[in-house]
Amino acid sequence: MKTENSACDTGSLTILGIETSCDETAAAVVRGPVDRAILSNVVRSQFDEHKAFGGVVPEIAARAHIEVLDKIVAQALDEAGCSFDDIDAVAATAGPGLIGGVIVGFLTAKAIAMAAGKPLIAVNHLEGHALTARLTDDLEFPFLLLLVSGGHTQFLMVRGVGDYERLGTTIDDAIGEAFDKTAKLLGLPYPGGPAVERLARDGDVTRFALPRPLLDRPGLDMSFAGLKTALRTQAKKLEPIDDQTVADLCAGFQRAVADVLAARTRRAFDLFREQYPRITPTIVVAGGVAANGEIRAALLKASEEAGARFVAPPMALCTDNAAMIAWAGLERLRLGPVDDMGVSPRPRWPLDQENSGVLGSGKKGAKV
Known part of the structure; x- marks a missing residue:
């Protein structure tokens, strides 16, 4: 896996990823699958906003995402040397997470995908973590x-x-x-x-x-x-x-x-x-x-x-980030088909659907 700043290679899949499931606002551009490279990975922490409360306040987190996400996406594209025309798809966390933040990021991804005419990929945040080692270590x-x-x-x-x-x-x-x-x-x-x-x-x-x-x-x-x-x-x-x-x-x-x-x-x-x-x-x-x-x-x-x-994986890719979301989106895009615009964000989304009832469920969906 290479981390570099360069113009997007049109011979590879290039994915814009967005992550807003908790208190990090993040956007990244990743290229692969053969020439695996993180072209940019921008993360803006909300530590200062939540420090006084001793933990993450969902409402504050959602508002903070709204205030900076467009700038974070623009920065990620600029650092990657890309425009919306250069990307092949937009991937975003659709759950699980704090639903206010998830909605902000996923609806932003929908708007970008619609405006740019690109496929939309709804990524499970946990799947982003699960597949990161395939980006960093080419794990089988x-x-x-x-x-x-x-x-x-x-x-x-x-x-x-x-x-x-x-x-x-x-x-x-x-x-x-x-x-x-x-x-x-x-x-x-x-x-x-x-x-x-x-x-x-x-x-x-x-x-x-x-x-x-x-x-x-x-x-x-x-x-x-x-x-x-x-x-x-x-x-x-x-x-x-x-x-x-x-x-x-x-x-x-x-x-x-x-x-x-x-x-x-x-x-x-x-x-x-x-x-x-x-x-x-x-x-x-x-x-x-x-x-x-x-x-x-x-x-x-x-x-x-x-x-x-x-x-x-490197610590920057262990904690919440958008490069892992972009890579998970790339892996899913290779398999196809991609998601339609009707997919909705969700606060709960277990990776293992067959085992999703182990800890119960409710109006928000099966517990993770």
Whole structure:
């Protein structure tokens, strides 16, 4: 995979991607499939808008997307040396995500596609994460995906474009959410993940015996709400807590999360080998939590011990971005047919449709 600034190659597919599912406004231009290149990848964070609230406020996020998206798209095209005439299709996140933001990005993509006379591709945000390693590492199917982000924690079997099986998921908090809530409980700044990791470096991981939920049960499902509750209980017992206690709690919490993910990853390799005994397992780790050093080290160690391959795309492509959406759109465009203008954005959109009822559903659709 190459990252470069150059005029679009008319001999390849060139896709404009748009991502607005949470609090990043992003646009990118990607070319492929043979000469895989990110021609531009512009991301505008809303950190300052949400910092005072300790988390993402959906209404504020949607308004922020409206204010800057047209400029972000223009910048992405300019950096790629492209015009709308040069692109072959427009891909945009159509879900899952905060519905206000999803609507802003997807309707913008619809308008561009209609005005430019280009195909429209509705991309599942999770599929963007799932296929990123094919852009960065030219990865072949099948492989395992561990998606660890603020909103999702899932193990998936990735067999092909549009062919996914959810092997396990969190039954309560996603990992990123658990980190943010833990940080807030301990009086740490938002976003919580980096703050917890920073303090954990000076903490004693052995001081508090925090639980590793569900590890005594089969399967790959996970739970982090109980771990968070156990940490709160310890903190309450020792109030007022000093800086070292905060660091020790962060270290114990982070180690417990890493242990759970490593144990479930080893089990995922076993499941992979049961289905594909002649293929060496590969696990792709994506999502913002993939930036956590201790978690990455634990997963890498589990992979090495199992004789498996560990792949983590560059951090700029692990967190929410539009290059992954453009690439997923390119993969889908190759298979055809593309979406019509009647497709609607949605707040819920599981990758594995056959397993979509596991956690229930409602008016918004099946839960992810």
